[in-house]
Amino acid sequence: MAWLWEHSEGWRRLVRYTRRSPLHTAGFSVAALGAAAALGATAQAGTTRDEAGGELETRLRKRASGDAKVLVAANRARLAVLLDEARRASSGDGADAEARYAASLRGVSLGTHSAGTTAGVTAIKKGGGGGGGG
Numbered sequence: 812m813a814w815l816w817e818h819s820e821g822w823r824r825l826v827r828y829t830r831r832s833p834l835h836t837a838g839f840s841v842a843a844l845g846a847a848a849a850l851g852a853t854a855q856a857g858t859t860r861d862e863a864g865g866e867l868e869t870r871l872r873k874r875a876s877g878d879a880k881v882l883v884a885a886n887r888a889r890l891a892v893l894l895d896e897a898r899r900a901s902s903g904d905g906a907d908a909e910a911r912y913a914a915s916l917r918g919v920s921l922g923t924h925s926a927g928t929t930a931g932v933t934a935i936k937k938g939g940g941g942g943g944g945g
Contacts, residue, residue: 815822829836875883 816826825839829839
């Protein structure tokens with residue numbers, strides 16, 4: 812900043828204005844943030860390689876194999892189970908979370924009522940029996 816102060820009359824003038832008035836300080840702050848945001852948006856737009864409108868993602872989804880679609884569905888079901896358990900744990904109804912954590916350390920899964928697939932599964936309800944699964 813010292814170099815800028817020594818070599819730029821405009822900078823010295825700006826500093827004098829911002830010292831005198833909080834309104835000038837606020838204006839400079841807004842202008843600086845706006846310029847930084849515009850520069851960032853320009854850099855992102857200039858360096859992105861995606862096709863406009865998400866066309867690339869749409870084409871990739873259309874070309875996905877049956878196995879990939881099954882994998883996506885299974886991952887969504889597992890995520891739904893995890894989110895349901897997290898919601899229950901945050902509401903105080905997740906007493907089995909500690910048991911599940913201990914079981915996972917032993918390499919055992921207590922996550923769903925079914926074994927081998929997550930199609931149509933739900934999180935284990937407290938006192939609902941169930942268990943097992945691979």
